[in-house]
Amino acid sequence: MGSCAAPLTKQWHQFTIARSLQQCPILVLSISLFVLVLAVGAVDGLAHRDLRRYGAGYESSFLYHHAKRFVKPVTTIPCILYLSVPFAVYPNLLILPVALGLELAVSVTMGAFKKYL
Numbered sequence: 001m002g003s004c005a006a007p008l009t010k011q012w013h014q015f016t017i018a019r020s021l022q023q024c025p026i027l028v029l030s031i032s033l034f035v036l037v038l039a040v041g042a043v044d045g046l047a048h049r050d051l052r053r054y055g056a057g058y059e060s061s062f063l064y065h066h067a068k069r070f071v072k073p074v075t076t077i078p079c080i081l082y083l084s085v086p087f088a089v090y091p092n093l094l095i096l097p098v099a100l101g102l103e104l105a106v107s108v109t110m111g112a113f114k115k116y117l
Helices: 002-029 031-054 061-068 071-084 092-111
Strands: none
Touching: 002 031, 002 071, 031 092, 061 092, 071 092
């Protein structure tokens, strides 16, 4: 039984390495999507901020500080999960919701920013 397990584990390691080498370029090529989403979220958030400030809306730093904490995990955790799952995952099922979540987090963060720019 020991002789059968060694070739299977070698094949499993080769498959895992090959799959990771295929998924890394997909994440690298999706950086442009994340940059575009960051720009759109920043512009949208600053527009909401200006509307709030000129309309004498309620300003609280509570929302800003809590939204700021979600920007980094929204980008890193799904990318790590995408690389670590042991089966093939269609990249659009993960990358597009992550992009939407990143846009929402950046928009809320920039919209709740209280300081003068």
